Amino acid sequence: EDVQPTDSEKAQYWDSKSRGLYLQVSKAGVKSFFVRRKVHGHSERLFLGRFPELTVEQARSKAADFHASLAQGKNLAQARRAEFAELTLGELFSEYVERHAKKSRKTADEIQKNFERSFSHWKKRRLSSISNEETEQIHRNIGNERGPYAANRALELLRALYNKAAEWKHFRGDNPTDSVTMYPEQSRVRILQADEFERFFAALNEETDQDIKDFVMLSLLTGARKTNVLSMSWADIDLRAAIWTIPGEQAKNSQAHTIPLTDDEMQILKRRRKDQEKERMKKPLTPEKTHNHFVFYGTGKTGHLVEPKRAWNSLLKRAQIENLHLHDLRRSMASWMANSGA
Numbered sequence: 001e002d003v004q005p006t007d008s009e010k011a012q013y014w015d016s017k018s019r020g021l022y023l024q025v026s027k028a029g030v031k032s033f034f035v036r037r038k039v040h041g042h043s044e045r046l047f048l049g050r051f052p053e054l055t056v057e058q059a060r061s062k063a064a065d066f067h068a069s070l071a072q073g074k075n076l077a078q079a080r081r082a083e084f085a086e087l088t089l090g091e092l093f094s095e096y097v098e099r100h101a102k103k104s105r106k107t108a109d110e111i112q113k114n115f116e117r118s119f120s121h122w123k124k125r126r127l128s129s130i131s132n133e134e135t136e137q138i139h140r141n142i143g144n145e146r147g148p149y150a151a152n153r154a155l156e157l158l159r160a161l162y163n164k165a166a167e168w169k170h171f172r173g174d175n176p177t178d179s180v181t182m183y184p185e186q187s188r189v190r191i192l193q194a195d196e197f198e199r200f201f202a203a204l205n206e207e208t209d210q211d212i213k214d215f216v217m218l219s220l221l222t223g224a225r226k227t228n229v230l231s232m233s234w235a236d237i238d239l240r241a242a243i244w245t246i247p248g249e250q251a252k253n254s255q256a257h258t259i260p261l262t263d264d265e266m267q268i269l270k271r272r273r274k275d276q277e278k279e280r281m282k283k284p285l286t287p288e289k290t291h292n293h294f295v296f297y298g299t300g301k302t303g304h305l306v307e308p309k310r311a312w313n314s315l316l317k318r319a320q321i322e323n324l325h326l327h328d329l330r331r332s333m334a335s336w337m338a339n340s341g342a
Helices: 056-071 076-085 089-099 108-122 132-146 148-167 194-205 210-222 226-230 263-282 309-319 328-339
Strands: 010-014 021-026 031-039 042-051 243-246 257-260
Touching: 021 056, 031 056, 042 056, 089 108, 089 148, 108 132, 108 148, 132 148, 194 210, 194 309, 210 226, 210 263, 210 309, 210 328
Parallel strands: none
Antiparallel strands: 010 021, 021 031, 031 042, 243 257
16 A cells, blocks of 8 residues: 555566565556466466455465466466457457358348347457356347347347357357247238238329339239349349349349349339439439439438338328238239239
8 A cells, every 4th residue: 555656657566475476556556466477488467456456465365376277287367368359249240241241142231230239238248258048038038029030030140140250260169049949930921912902002003102102013013022122223124125133142042033024014114214314314413323223222321222111101001901011012922823823
C-alpha cells in the first residue's frame, strides 16, 4: 500500500518471498501483480491481478500455482495467450459470411438477420466459453418466443459456425450444439383453395403497385421460388426463345435451372422491358437505379426488390384470406399442375 508511482512509465517491485513475483506500478498509480520465469530459455510472464482486489498473499498463492503447473508441464501463460488469441463468436461469424455465406444459395442478409436476432448478445464470447447447456437453453428460449422453426434455424446456424471453425483450424473444442435436439417441424401444406381464387385475383387486379402485381403473377405462373423471382435478371431471360435460366449459384441445388415461359409470362416480361426502356430514355440513370438489369430493380443495396411483406399482407386483407405465405404460391402452382395431369 505504501508503494507510490514514480516518474518512470512503469516501476517494478520484486517480492523477496515468492520466486518471480513482482508488483508493477504504472505512472498513473495502477498496481498489478505479475509472475515471471524462464521456460526453455524464454521468459514467460503471467498477469495475476490488480491490487487491492488481489492481496499480496493471494498473489503469492497464484504465483506458486504457476510454478507448480510448469513442473507438471503446463504453461499457464501460454494457455492464457491461446485463450485471448481464440476467436469470438462475432469474429467467426464475420469470417463465415465472407468465406462461405456469400457463396452459398442463401443470401448473406438472411443469415445476418438470423445471427443478430439469435446470438447478438454472444458476439464477444470466446468460442470455448459457450457451453452445451447454454446452447440448449437459448434454443429452448427461441422456441418459446418465436417458435420451433426459428429455434431450429438458429441452432443450424450455430452448428455450421462451429463446424467451419473446426474446418478452418480456428477451434479444436467440442461443438456446443452437439446433443441439442431439434424441435419436430410440421411440413406446411397450405395452398390457395378453390373458394379463395376469385377473391385473390379480384384483390390482385385492384393492386395499384405494378411491381407487386407482376411479381405475384410471375410467382404463380412460373412456380419459382420467391428469391429467384425477386432477383430475376434480364441477362438470364431469352425473350426470343421464351426461356428463363436460373443460374446455379441462385438455385437450391446449385445447378442451373431452365424454365420455359408461357405467353402470359412473356406478356408481363415484355411489358416491363418496354417500360424500363422508356424510363431510361426519359432521364439519365441516377445512382440508385444503376441496377436496372433486374426485372424488379430497386433502390436498396441488393439492386432489386426485397420481400414485399407489407404489400402481400395488404393484398390478403383485401381478399379476406388468412395464413397464406408467398411461398404457398409455389405449392399452389404444383397442385394445379398435378390436378391438370401435368
